[in-house]
Amino acid sequence: xxxxxxxxxxxxxxxxxxxxxxxxxxxxxxxxxxxxxxxxxxxxxxxxxxxxxxxxxxxxxxxxxxxxxxxxxxxxxxxxxxxxxxxxxxxxxxxxxxxxxxxxxxxxxxxxxxxxxxxxxxxxxxxxxxxxxxxxxxxxxxxxxxxxxxxxxxxxxxxxxxxxxxxxxxxxxxxxxxxxxxxxxxxxxxxxxxxxxxxxxxxxxxxxxxxxxxxxxxxxxxxxxxxxxxxxxxxxxxxxxxxxxxxxxxxxxxxxxxxxx
Amino acid sequence: xxxxxxxxxxxxxxxxxxxxxxxxxxxxxxxxxxxxxxxxxxxxxxxxxxxxxxxxxxxxxxxxxxxxxxxxxxxxxxxxxxxxxxxxxxxxxxxxxxxxxxxxxxxxxxxxxxxxxxxxxxxxxxxxxxxxxxxxxxxxxxxxxxxxxxxxxxxxxxxxxx
Numbered sequence: 568x569x570x571x572x573x574x575x576x577x578x579x580x581x582x583x584x585x586x587x588x589x590x591x592x593x594x595x596x597x598x599x600x601x602x603x604x605x606x607x608x609x610x611x612x613x614x615x616x617x618x619x620x621x622x623x624x625x626x627x628x629x630x631x632x633x634x635x636x637x638x639x640x641x642x643x644x645x646x647x648x649x650x651x652x653x654x655x656x657x658x659x660x661x662x663x664x665x666x667x668x669x670x671x672x673x674x675x676x677x678x679x680x681x682x683x684x685x686x687x688x689x690x691x692x693x694x695x696x697x698x699x700x701x702x703x704x705x706x707x708x709x710x711x712x713x714x715x716x717x718x719x720x721x722x723x724x725x726x727x728x729x730x731x732x733x734x735x736x737x738x739x740x741x742x743x744x745x746x747x748x749x750x751x752x753x754x755x756x757x758x759x760x761x762x763x764x765x766x767x768x769x770x771x772x773x774x775x776x777x778x779x780x781x782x783x784x785x786x787x788x789x790x791x792x793x794x795x796x797x798x799x800x801x802x803x804x805x806x807x808x809x810x811x812x813x814x815x816x817x818x819x820x821x822x823x824x825x826x827x828x
Numbered sequence: 829x830x831x832x833x834x835x836x837x838x839x840x841x842x843x844x845x846x847x848x849x850x851x852x853x854x855x856x857x858x859x860x861x862x863x864x865x866x867x868x869x870x871x872x873x874x875x876x877x878x879x880x881x882x883x884x885x886x887x888x889x890x891x892x893x894x895x896x897x898x899x900x901x902x903x904x905x906x907x908x909x910x911x912x913x914x915x916x917x918x919x920x921x922x923x924x925x926x927x928x929x930x931x932x933x934x935x936x937x938x939x940x941x942x943x944x945x946x947x948x949x950x951x952x953x954x955x956x957x958x959x960x961x962x963x964x965x966x967x968x969x970x971x972x973x974x975x976x977x978x979x980x981x982x983x984x985x986x987x988x989x990x
Contacts, residue, residue, distance in 0.1 A: 746925075
């Protein structure tokens with residue numbers, strides 16, 4: 568008669584179909600659990616084992632994981648918002664207003680996207696400060712710090728490109744001011760601004776270029792960098808456990824006496 | 829023995845087949861990369877822009893009261909009618925591109941974004957703007973309308989007399 572849920576699960580995990588997908592098969596030994604992580608295309612970025620001490624809240628405040636979590640929320644809500652948004656100059660503003668007042672749950676998704684974006688910028692900076700003040704950026708993790716700096720720049724660029732998309736006064740002037748800052752670069756500044764906006768002023772071309780950057784180029788770049796960032800945690804010896812305990816030093820006088828005797 | 833010793837010396841000054849093909853491959857990829865950069869730059873630079881013309885018709889002279897400063901916010905220019913004649917200034921702040929405004933009560937042009945201030949002849953009173961507001965070429969068309977070319981910055985201080 569009906570077996571317990573555990574038995575059913577156990578049977579399923581032993582089946583051929585399950586084992587063709589998850590090659591590690593049934594069992595809960597330490598080796599088995601390590602294999603589950605090591606043989607999964609997503610999980611294999613991470614270490615199969617971690618010190619219990621470095622998983623405590625106090626060590627990292629989970630800031631890196633929270634940054635990644637807000638990014639996941641932004642990807643999902645962003646894709647949903649794309650279904651109602653046309654990146655064309657007269658319509659973009661109306662679509663944004665439709666999302667607020669006409670689309671079911673539109674205002675919830677838009678606000679979730681907006682607040683998560685603010686939260687992600689905050690969490691990324693908090694993560695960097697935590698890593699910096701703990702000294703976790705030092706060797707052998709210095710390359711991962713550099714990847715992290717590029718992730719921070721990607722986060723800021725995503726914020727900036729997303730800011731234009733509502734196509735309101737705030738967006739227009741923020742991007743006018745920002746693109747004029749870019750044109751202050753010596754020699755190539757004006758050319759950079761021209762390529763960035765696809766013209767001499769913030770208009771339909773600029774909106775489309777910022778849309779493509781915001782929805783395709785920057786997120787794909789960020790996903791690749793995030794994968795490298797996670798993988799390097801494992802390769803660089805796992806999460807930083809904190810400074811080595813200092814060896815107990817013999818005071819120099821006592822040492823000299825010890826040598827004389 | 830002597831032949832073995834000779835062989836490496838020969839390889840140093842002449843390419844073997846593998847080295848030749850490696851060089852050829854790296855060279856062609858480098859040429860293709862340069863082509864891709866040029867192609868990408870050309871592709872990203874629009875050849876036709878659907879932007880408003882830099883030429884603006886600002887109407888007849890008698891639209892403007894004597895000794896007045898008038899902002900055309902659409903065109904982003906000031907039409908100034910001084911006692912002796914007209915001149916045009918850009919209204920785009922030289923700091924970061926905001927549209928400045930004429931403050932009649934203070935007799936100055938001020939930028940709402942970062943607080944730059946200018947006299948009505950365009951000279952700078954206070955920053956952060958790095959340069960004065962430039963004057964634009966202005967003339968009277970055959971129909972008697974005042975015309976401004978926003979792409980043509982002039983350095984002289986001549987006035988347009990109507």
